[in-house]
Amino acid sequence: FHNLARAYLTEAKWSQEICIPTYQEYKDNGVISSTYPLIITSFILLTKSAQYVFDWILSNPTIIKVVSLIGRLENDICSHKFEQQRMHVVSAVECCMKQYDISEERSYKFIEKEIEDLWKVINEECLKSDLVTKPMLDCVLNGARITELAYENFKDKYTDGKLWKDDIVALLVDPLSMEKHNGNDIHYK
Numbered sequence: 001f002h003n004l005a006r007a008y009l010t011e012a013k014w015s016q017e018i019c020i021p022t023y024q025e026y027k028d029n030g031v032i033s034s035t036y037p038l039i040i041t042s043f044i045l046l047t048k049s050a051q052y053v054f055d056w057i058l059s060n061p062t063i064i065k066v067v068s069l070i071g072r073l074e075n076d077i078c079s080h081k082f083e084q085q086r087m088h089v090v091s092a093v094e095c096c097m098k099q100y101d102i103s104e105e106r107s108y109k110f111i112e113k114e115i116e117d118l119w120k121v122i123n124e125e126c127l128k129s130d131l132v133t134k135p136m137l138d139c140v141l142n143g144a145r146i147t148e149l150a151y152e153n154f155k156d157k158y159t160d161g162k163l164w165k166d167d168i169v170a171l172l173v174d175p176l177s178m179e180k181h182n183g184n185d186i187h188y189k
Contacts, residue, residue: 008033012089026090032068033072044057066144070115071143071147077108
């Protein structure tokens with residue numbers, strides 16, 4: 001909570017001073033202000049091995065930083081135009097535009113490429129991680145997965161809950177079922 005409060009204060013300072021930080025400064029702060037580290041910590045600490053897990057989280061693992069950064073960058077791309085209309089704090093898009101002297105459209109592409117590269121880091125971390133259990137990794141990984149779903153097709157489902165309707169219907173009302181036929185074949189209905 002201390003780190004989150006500090007990150008929010010940094011963003012408030014940037015907004016008040018009408019300051020556009022470097023892209024890297026923004027990302028470093030955004031990892032924390034995305035709230036993903038706090039959310040992931042909350043879920044993981046529900047496990048039985050809380051002290052072991054807490055120690056792992058305090059070691060600031062790469063996978064949590066990367067998942068948090070994906071959340072921040074996805075949010076910034078999808079909510080950028082809306083938030084700028086209401087004088088919101090600067091986003092990764094403006095930081096990228098200013099630092100690299102590129103257009104808004106090129107900034108989007110730059111950030112999208114970075115998100116793609118961050119998914120590669122997640123895959124590497126999942127393959128090499130032997131310090132934590134699979135359920136713990138799955139919890140972290142699911143944070144990135146839900147982010148992809150929440151911001152797919154440049155729609156901000158976090159802000160506009162009505163956009164979740166089709167996903168909820170597909171999950172709860174008309175779920176996809178799998179049936180096995182002839183031993184190995186799987187058919188979807």
